[in-house]
Amino acid sequence: MTDNDDESLVRQAQCDSLAFASLYDRYVDRIYAYVLRCTNDHAVAQDVTSATFEKALLHLRRYRWQGQSFCAWLYRIAHNETIAIHRKQKILAPLWLWRPDEVSAEQEIESRQKVNELQEVLDFLPDSDREILILRFYEDLSNAEIATIMGCSVHTLYVRTHRALNRLRKELERVRSASREAFNGE
Secondary structure, three states: HHHHHHHHHHHHHHHHHHHHHHHHHHHHHHHHHHHHHHHHOOOHHHHHHHHHHHHHHHHHHHHOOOOHHHHHHHHHHHHHHHHHHHHHOOOOOOOOOOOOOOOOOOHHHHHHHHHHHHHHHHHHHHHHHHHHHHHHHOOOOOOHHHHHHHHOOHHHHHHHHHHHHHHHHHHHHHHHHHHHHHOOOO
16 A cells, blocks of 8 residues: 555546545545544544545545645544544543453553553643654554644654653653552552
8 A cells, every 4th residue: 555556546536436435445444443542432433534534535636646645634634523523522532542462361451551551641631642642653654644634844743742752751650650659558
């Protein structure tokens, strides 16, 4: 799956809207998973994913290859739709990051504790920090793609990512410290 493949599929879809199905099939699961991570609500994720592809199809004729991949363009639409839903419904749903594969009970408990700890910490971060970290570490997008999605330059993204990681680290230390104090009965 390369940008060249996408470019030819986009050109076909710009001439024949039925060809958009190939682009939809290629990206629907990724966009849905991204939105689900941001909202933790299957119904909202389905609505946002649907709206994302509806807008992409509606505006496909105006799409131009200008240094951003089609995938990044879809993520940008999904990002905007997610923000619109948050504003409209005033929801700030928690983020569920991942579920560990089958492992021993001890490893699973430890993994769940780490996920819960990380979830707790991410819930305290500003939405923009959380979204940058999701796109970078869970969606595995390039910095250029994330910058396009977030509507900033790559240099600004580096700064924002660095600051988000620092805030995450500080919050993680705070939560761990509070847990130790509670465990020690202080």
